[in-house]
Every structure is written in C-alpha cells, then in structure tokens.
Amino acid sequence: MLTVSGLKRLHISVSFDLQDGECVALQGPSGVGKTLLLRSIADLDPNEGTVKLDGTLREAMSGPAWRKRVTYLAAEPGWWSDTVHEHFTTWDDALPLVTRLGLPDGCGPWPIQRLSTGERQRLGLVRALMLRSRVLLLDEPTSALDSASAAAVESLIAERIANGTSVIWSTHDNAQARRVGSRIFVMGPDGCIEENRP
C-alpha cells in the first residue's frame, strides 16, 4: 500500500492511501499541479511530507531504489540514446508488450527521431512496464493516442492492476477516468478532493 500524508510541493498539499491493485484517476484543469503531484510522489522534485510503501519510508531507501518501485511516466517520455532498443535492458523481453500496443516488432533499430508522438508514448509505457514496479504514476499516458491504441493501453494496465500493481492515472478524459479509476481525485486551486461516485 502507498501512503501519502501531508505531501507538499509549491501550492499543492495532499494526503491519501492507495491500496495494492487499485487505480485512482487524477483529474483537474491544466496547470493545477497534477504533474507536480505525480513527480513529487516519485521523488523527482524536492518536496515535504511523508510517503511510504508498505509502511517503509521513502527516505529509508535510495532515490533510484524508490523510483524502481514507484515509477513515474511523463506524458512525453524522454530518450537518451539514438535508437529504440538502446533504451531497454533486454529488447527481446519487451517485444510482446511492444506488439501488443500495436507497434511493429522490427521497430527496435528505429531511430528515435523517426517515431511519432504516439509511438514514443507507447514505447515509453513499455519501457516503464518492464520494471514491474509496485506503483505506476501515469501522466496522461494516452494523450497522443487514437481510441484503438488508447484501448490497448487501458487493457494492458488493467491486467497489471489485476496482478496487484497500484496506479495513479492522470487524464483530462472524463470517460477514461471513469473507466480506469476505482476512485477519482479532482485537483483544484484549493487542493485535491475525492469525487463521490454513484
């Protein structure tokens, strides 16, 4: 279980628990701080507050060790090498996920420059999924995808959730938030509130 209490970064301040195998959808207008919140939980920016995973404080482990368990995926993932497969420890292991998300299995040697925004987004997701993290912090993971590709992503993440992965899924798509989230958090200028669902 991920426990977030009194997490503060700039204007945001939140507290909540995230159970194993639970997906929370995170909504709110652009610029309200959704990305800041996800990055703070992943400890990518300096922040205050207590964050625990299964009762273990984040500070009890190194930053890299924490982020291997609690992984943040940016809406536009970055790339540090020239070709696709260089970003994966073992490209062959990633291939089933790559093809499942509708990408050709021969895309390993492709230069990153050649990829469309949607292809980058899906490959970024595969790269994050390869870690098999306990918690996934997904920042608008389907914002550049058509409906079929978005459905493939939702289906893949649903499987991970069923296997115990916890997810916070930031999205501007209300229908998607209702599909993927068992709870919905709405961020506003006054903080983060849980939406009552019928």
Add this chain to the structure above:
Amino acid sequence: MTYIQLSYGDLALPALLVVMDGVLSLALRLKLEKQLAIATMRMVVQLVLVGYVLMFPFAAVSPLWTALAAVIMVLFASREIVARHKRRLPGVWKYGLGAGCTLLAAGTVTMFALLTELRPDPWYHPRYALPLLGMILGNTMTGISLGLDVLTNSLVRERAAVEACLALGGTRHQALLPIIRDALRSGFMPIMNSMAAIGLVSLPGMMTGQILAGVEPVDAVKYQLLIMFLIAGGTGLGTLAAVLGGAHLLTDHRHRLRLDRIAAERSE
C-alpha cells in the same frame, strides 16, 4: 643570447592593424567596433600593467609574492570562466567551482613541472613559476569554461531524457553520463585541435618568443613540447574536475536533477 628590443613607439604601426579591423567593422556594419576598442584597450592596459607588476616579484623572489600573484591570476581566471557562461551556478559555486578546478589543475601541473622537469633555484622562482602558470591557466580556463557551458546547456535542453532515466530508477551518474561525456569532449577539443595543428598550421607564441629572443629553434621546441604536455594534462584534470563537480551540484543526494540550482539565463 641577443634579441631586438622594442620601444612603445615601435608598437604604434602594428597597432594600426587593429584600427583597420575597426574600420572594416564600421564599413561592413559588423557592430564590433565598440567591443574591439574595449578588448584592445583591456589588452594593452592589462599587459603593460602586468609587465610592471611582475617586476616586483621577479626582483623579490619570495614564495609569498609568487603565491599572491598566482592566487590573483586564478581569481581572474575564475571570473573569466563565469563571464563566458550563459547559465550560471548559484551562490558561492558561481566562482568557486571554476576557481577551485583551475587552481587544482593548473597548480598541480605547474608544481609538477617546477619540481620534476625545470627545477629552477629556488623552485618557486617567479620568472619560471608565473609564466608557466599563466600559460597553463589560460588553456585550462578555456577547457573548464567550455565543459561547464556544455554541461549546463545540455542539462536544460536534455532535461526530459535525463529525468526519464532517473524516473526509471537510474542513478544520477547513469542519467548524466551521456551529457558528461559530451561536456568533457568539448572541454578537450581546443587543446586537441591545438596539438594537431601545432608546427604545421601554427607556431606557438612562446616558442616564437624564445626564437625571437635568440634561443635555438630545437631548444625552443623542447620547451614548447613541455608546455603542451603540461597544458594537455592541466586541461584534462581541470575539465574533468569541473564537469564532475558541476554534475554533482546540479543533482542531489536523492538522485534528482536540480535545474533550480542554475541561475536565470543571462541576457546577451
């Protein structure tokens, strides 16, 4: 050993060449004439002053005066490093990193040359120590400046790539390694180019100066080789220290990228 002595009047005619550059700038609207005038004035004043200032430690031959002159040279070098940067480190590190690394690299290499190869008597004799330090300092400063500039600019430009690696559990070393390599390459490039071209494309100033002062060309070459080896060592050491130090300062113990530690971009 004889040499042709110059008076200040002898320099008036060559100085017209700089005036010619200014006229060219005006004619072609390059807008460089003001900078050219300031740079020329600075050069003349600095060199004349240093000529007179150096007469004092040269006459005194005291380790304290030699050390004081060396410290002043390092401070000016660190100021030059900062002046060349578009993005600067915060607080004390703005000058501290450049000054520390130039002092470490140029100081170590100069001491090495004085104690092992040249062995003047006394070893701190300013006639050897200060010119040697000056030459090494100038080149080390260029390497450090380029290395830090590439490091800070690349970190800002490649932020998404660095943070993607960090978000996937990479250490700050893993995430910054490609940028550190680029920064080191840039820092090494001037001395590499200089070593490749020396003798064929360019005759270095010190060697030319020695030949003009009456030293046999073969002996001047030996001195120049010594200087080039020292400069290469100093540049490598200084650039490595500055780039690794800069990378350390721009990340933190939680392996986070800290671009908030770079001061706001300087307007041109």
